[in-house]
Amino acid sequence: MPRIPLDFERNVFINCPFDDLYTPLFNAIIFAVHDIGFRPRCALEASNAGQFRLTKIMDIISECKYSIHDLSRTELDKPSQLPRFNMPLELGLDLGCRRFGSPHQKEKVCLILDVEQYRYQKFISDISGQDIYAHGGSQRRVLELVRNWLRLELDPRIVIIPSGAKIFQRYKTFQRALPSVCSNLNWNPKNLPFTDLSYAIAFWIKRNPL
Amino acid sequence: MPIQATVILDSGCFLPGDDNSPSTEIGYFQSSRSSQDIRVIADGEEKIFTELKNLGKNCLIEIRHVKADGTIYDKGAKASTTFHDELLHLKHLYGEDIPVDPKKFDCILRFDSGYFCGALVKPRNFKLHRQQAAGNFTHSPEDAPKSAGKPIAHNVHVHFKLKKSEAIELVRDGKVVWSSTTSGAKDRLEIEVIADNTTADKFYRQALKDKRDNYWSKNLHVIPQHASWVVRSERSERAISVHATQAEAIEAAREIAQHRGSEIIIHRADGRIRERKSYRTNPRLPKLPREVLFPRVPTVTDKEIIKKAIKEVINESPVSSERESRT
Numbered sequence: 001m002p003r004i005p006l007d008f009e010r011n012v013f014i015n016c017p018f019d020d021l022y023t024p025l026f027n028a029i030i031f032a033v034h035d036i037g038f039r040p041r042c043a044l045e046a047s048n049a050g051q052f053r054l055t056k057i058m059d060i061i062s063e064c065k066y067s068i069h070d071l072s073r074t075e076l077d078k079p080s081q082l083p084r085f086n087m088p089l090e091l092g093l094d095l096g097c098r099r100f101g102s103p104h105q106k107e108k109v110c111l112i113l114d115v116e117q118y119r120y121q122k123f124i125s126d127i128s129g130q131d132i133y134a135h136g137g138s139q140r141r142v143l144e145l146v147r148n149w150l151r152l153e154l155d156p157r158i159v160i161i162p163s164g165a166k167i168f169q170r171y172k173t174f175q176r177a178l179p180s181v182c183s184n185l186n187w188n189p190k191n192l193p194f195t196d197l198s199y200a201i202a203f204w205i206k207r208n209p210l
Numbered sequence: 211m212p213i214q215a216t217v218i219l220d221s222g223c224f225l226p227g228d229d230n231s232p233s234t235e236i237g238y239f240q241s242s243r244s245s246q247d248i249r250v251i252a253d254g255e256e257k258i259f260t261e262l263k264n265l266g267k268n269c270l271i272e273i274r275h276v277k278a279d280g281t282i283y284d285k286g287a288k289a290s291t292t293f294h295d296e297l298l299h300l301k302h303l304y305g306e307d308i309p310v311d312p313k314k315f316d317c318i319l320r321f322d323s324g325y326f327c328g329a330l331v332k333p334r335n336f337k338l339h340r341q342q343a344a345g346n347f348t349h350s351p352e353d354a355p356k357s358a359g360k361p362i363a364h365n366v367h368v369h370f371k372l373k374k375s376e377a378i379e380l381v382r383d384g385k386v387v388w389s390s391t392t393s394g395a396k397d398r399l400e401i402e403v404i405a406d407n408t409t410a411d412k413f414y415r416q417a418l419k420d421k422r423d424n425y426w427s428k429n430l431h432v433i434p435q436h437a438s439w440v441v442r443s444e445r446s447e448r449a450i451s452v453h454a455t456q457a458e459a460i461e462a463a464r465e466i467a468q469h470r471g472s473e474i475i476i477h478r479a480d481g482r483i484r485e486r487k488s489y490r491t492n493p494r495l496p497k498l499p500r501e502v503l504f505p506r507v508p509t510v511t512d513k514e515i516i517k518k519a520i521k522e523v524i525n526e527s528p529v530s531s532e533r534e535s536r537t
Contacts, residue, residue: 037500184519193510202504203520
């Protein structure tokens with residue numbers, strides 16, 4: 001019987017672009033995942049571990065029941081004139097893990113996001129049939145999508161689950177506090193290490209319960 | 211100086227409730243005539259109140275936190291993060307959730323505010339009683355004791371912080387029968403709701419409408435499999451039934467779930483959960499805050515330094531003062 005990783009049912013793998021343009025959406029997703037009571041994980045964890053990156057990513061995928069895949073960056077990279085394949089590759093790894101993995105990994109669920117609703121059909125048509133949601137580049141929308149998706153995984157009769165609007169409001173409050181936090185810690189707000197930001201969000205939520 | 215008031219519940223059963231109501235209701239059995247139902251300790255000294263000797267039968271007792279202006283805190287009770295896990299759930303003893311008949315209790319205690327915590331959390335063994343042909347229940351020494359499988363709260367504490375001129379009132383069927391203002395407490399107040407030795411018998415033999423043991427009431431999943439839809443018990447590889455359409459599978463699952471008193475989890479074609487339908491009589495508990503999960507990987511900056519920085523910023527921000535106080 002394969003051993004189920006600790007907190008498997010609460011880990012959310014985030015597969016998204018790590019560029020400046022996407023950072024506001026990425027930060028909003030991290031906040032939403034924390035505020036609903038889950039733990040965000042992503043490939044940026046690998047940067048300090050000294051481990052082969054793809055192995056680390058596969059380890060993270062295998063430890064997360066949930067995953068969010070954002071296929072926003074499929075256009076050609078300006079300097080190289082080539083598309084970025086990391087996001088579709090990690091989506092493929094995740095779907096493969098669900099298909100061929102251990103019994104608990106067959107329960108994996110994913111949320112696939114893109115900027116526009118049906119754009120994916122032009123570049124990755126094999127995933128037709130999956131529900132793909134468009135966030136249109138909006139933080140509020142992406143936050144609501146993540147909340148509505150994870151909300152079904154908790155029992156609202158037992159746990160307080162904030163609404164999408166409430167999480168957005170709390171995120172705005174956190175964003176207002178973040179420059180002061182960065183100033184206290186000598187952090188560059190435009191280039192925050194993923195784990196530091198994740199800790200900061202978790203500490204903020206802990207001290208600002210609903 | 212606020213008064214720390216604690217209602218100590220020695221025994222009781224959280225009852226199913228209305229989702230639209232913030233109230234938390236607990237079924238309670240009266241003590242025998244020789245015992246006091248409620249004992250009040252004000253600043254460490256017991257105070258005798260004859261009106262609290264017997265709570266009465268077939269009645270509703272509201273425990274109200276009354277503000278200085280006479281209005282009531284009524285937004286619902288809160289609970290510690292570990293509270294839900296510390297409670298003994300009937301499925302720990304019987305292997306599944308058991309319907310409870312609220313009419314079988316002597317009275318119902320209702321809380322519309324307060325902070326619930328488990329107390330005296332420790333392991334406990336239960337003696338198995340089996341129904342005999344004559345209808346009575348007996349315990350056989352040959353039966354091994356049943357364990358809850360985890361430490362459980364033997365008492366439940368409900369905390370209130372009483373600001374100046376605020377009070378705890380006990381209201382029976384709409385009429386105030388006792389107010390904490392008569393206790394003379396200046397610093398702390400304990401209100402013990404006592405259950406004597408007869409409670410366990412009443413609870414386990416009378417309050418449970420239907421006692422079945424030794425089988426599990428698992429949730430049912432309606433999931434796609436190849437070109438069909440199957441009904442499957444949770445954590446089971448074997449399909450209970452196979453159907454051509456999702457609607458047929460849901461209907462089959464509904465019949466089983468109604469009989470078991472369990473829940474149906476309906477999946478989409480891609481495996482994601484579409485919706486849940488519950489046919490379970492769940493105890494109504496105070497809702498818990500979501501758990502905050504911290505990363506498990508090392509930080510670049512020391513996490514204690516991050517914690518300190520967040521704390522400093524929050525203390526400077528007006529947001530912290532806007533937070534509701536615990537009631």
